Amino acid sequence: MAHRIVSDEVFLATALDLFRTYGFEGVSLKRLADATGLEKASLYYRYPGGKDAIAMAIAKDVVTWFQANVFDPLVGGEPARKRVSFVAENLREFYAGGSKACLMDVLSIRGVSEELQLALKTAMQAWVSAFAQVAKESGHGSAAARSKAEEAILRIEGSLILARVLGETACFDRVLKLLPDLLTAA
Amino acid sequence: MAHRIVSDEVFLATALDLFRTYGFEGVSLKRLADATGLEKASLYYRYPGGKDAIAMAIAKDVVTWFQANVFDPLVGGEPARKRVSFVAENLREFYAGGSKACLMDVLSIRGVSEELQLALKTAMQAWVSAFAQVAKESGHGSAAARSKAEEAILRIEGSLILARVLGETACFDRVLKLLPDLLTAA
DNA sequence: GTCTATATTAAGATAGAC
DNA sequence: GTCTATCTTAATATAGAC
Numbered sequence: 260m261a262h263r264i265v266s267d268e269v270f271l272a273t274a275l276d277l278f279r280t281y282g283f284e285g286v287s288l289k290r291l292a293d294a295t296g297l298e299k300a301s302l303y304y305r306y307p308g309g310k311d312a313i314a315m316a317i318a319k320d321v322v323t324w325f326q327a328n329v330f331d332p333l334v335g336g337e338p339a340r341k342r343v344s345f346v347a348e349n350l351r352e353f354y355a356g357g358s359k360a361c362l363m364d365v366l367s368i369r370g371v372s373e374e375l376q377l378a379l380k381t382a383m384q385a386w387v388s389a390f391a392q393v394a395k396e397s398g399h400g401s402a403a404a405r406s407k408a409e410e411a412i413l414r415i416e417g418s419l420i421l422a423r424v425l426g427e428t429a430c431f432d433r434v435l436k437l438l439p440d441l442l443t444a445a
Numbered sequence: 446m447a448h449r450i451v452s453d454e455v456f457l458a459t460a461l462d463l464f465r466t467y468g469f470e471g472v473s474l475k476r477l478a479d480a481t482g483l484e485k486a487s488l489y490y491r492y493p494g495g496k497d498a499i500a501m502a503i504a505k506d507v508v509t510w511f512q513a514n515v516f517d518p519l520v521g522g523e524p525a526r527k528r529v530s531f532v533a534e535n536l537r538e539f540y541a542g543g544s545k546a547c548l549m550d551v552l553s554i555r556g557v558s559e560e561l562q563l564a565l566k567t568a569m570q571a572w573v574s575a576f577a578q579v580a581k582e583s584g585h586g587s588a589a590a591r592s593k594a595e596e597a598i599l600r601i602e603g604s605l606i607l608a609r610v611l612g613e614t615a616c617f618d619r620v621l622k623l624l625p626d627l628l629t630a631a
Numbered sequence: 632g633t634c635t636a637t638a639t640t641a642a643g644a645t646a647g648a649c
Numbered sequence: 650g651t652c653t654a655t656c657t658t659a660a661t662a663t664a665g666a667c
Contacts, residue, residue, distance in 0.1 A: 285556040368466070
């Protein structure tokens, strides 16, 4: 087969989709190779650490996306409600309207490297902090704001599971719609 | 090695734990054999369908448990709030205080048989119906009661993910504590 | 930097002794 | 009904050509 050119960006986007669909253990190097058009040996050249390293690269990519599209837009000049609404739309896109799983979910079952587990935990803490900061602006104390933030995230995560099992995304939609209320209500 | 006696009950309980921890793809027949003290061939004798059949048997077991400890106690003479509190304590035990995953979560990622996916969906619908029935008693219309029920379940599922990723179960505790309020408030 | 080819280990699955 | 032994397939991983 002729040499292929597959950018890291495209490769990681494809791999992200696979991991979200089949979970860490459900994705083999062959599956990654077939889906991206590269050979297994080429994947090892790019990521000498194998599947662990690929999952780690994906996680880093997603964290970067969250930084730019969730954490950063949450601080700034516009009214808090408007900022949260904007972020909610970004999340709607990331989760494809509730039809794509969260990496935090599928990668947090045991089997993954300690390093990745820690990265997921750190990312989740950053997410909680970002949401809590907004809740604080609306007059909540630190502890209450943190609870509100956790509540918001856990609803998003839970609605994705419900949507996946039931095969309908209405609950995810409802959660996103209520997100501004939840985080900015006094 | 001498013959072993492992009851189906004990076998399925051990297997349930493994699937909740490692997910469907993360559990091999060898792992099941090692953990239960049976040989792989014995597992095939008991469950000719292999891993799919074992996962299915576990799912059926769990549905039976939910029927007895969640669905059934939700109908009956006692005040609604009290019934929900009772069920919340049962759920606390089933999820080991928030430290054990939900089968719905770990088995609903692709890779599992169509039959099992349908069983999970049916079980989830039953759970929603059971919760919705209680919400209806408190004066909500059908649609609102169903939303309340989905909200309750999605919070439980989401808090389990948050607890798993963060390594602390406080959010699961909070969700269970608010469960009676959520389902029985007018 | 990607390929073909292959080594090694583990998975799912079955045959046949006891 | 459980075991040992074995088959087949698929997974991770590496060597070496181009």
